Amino acid sequence: MAATYDFPSDLLAGQEELRQVQAELSTLLKRLPWSVEPVDGFSDDTGWRRVERPASPGWTDDEQAEVEKLRRREHELVVFVSTHRYWTELTGADRVRARSRLKHAHENPPEGTEQSP
Numbered sequence: 001m002a003a004t005y006d007f008p009s010d011l012l013a014g015q016e017e018l019r020q021v022q023a024e025l026s027t028l029l030k031r032l033p034w035s036v037e038p039v040d041g042f043s044d045d046t047g048w049r050r051v052e053r054p055a056s057p058g059w060t061d062d063e064q065a066e067v068e069k070l071r072r073r074e075h076e077l078v079v080f081v082s083t084h085r086y087w088t089e090l091t092g093a094d095r096v097r098a099r100s101r102l103k104h105a106h107e108n109p110p111e112g113t114e115q116s117p
Helices: 009-031 061-082 085-089 092-103
Strands: 042-044 051-053
């Protein structure tokens, strides 16, 4: 039977916010042009595979600020979660298993609660 961990609520909340911030950042980066600065498109077929990029208008100041804000919050949350006092209660492989379980805690709602469809 798999071990269960009694994660503190602040650690669970920090991990959940981290997951949300990472998803938001990923979505934003996929939507933005490939280059932060305006740059002409190019095509290069001298390597082992052809590489092509369209011209990029670059990111606006607001887009750059939003990416920076999300990256800064992501960093804060990573530090909070990874240095939480809870981890001092565990050692070795048990700490590794608990950390992995925490990353997936949002997938398994607590018993007695229903999961939304």
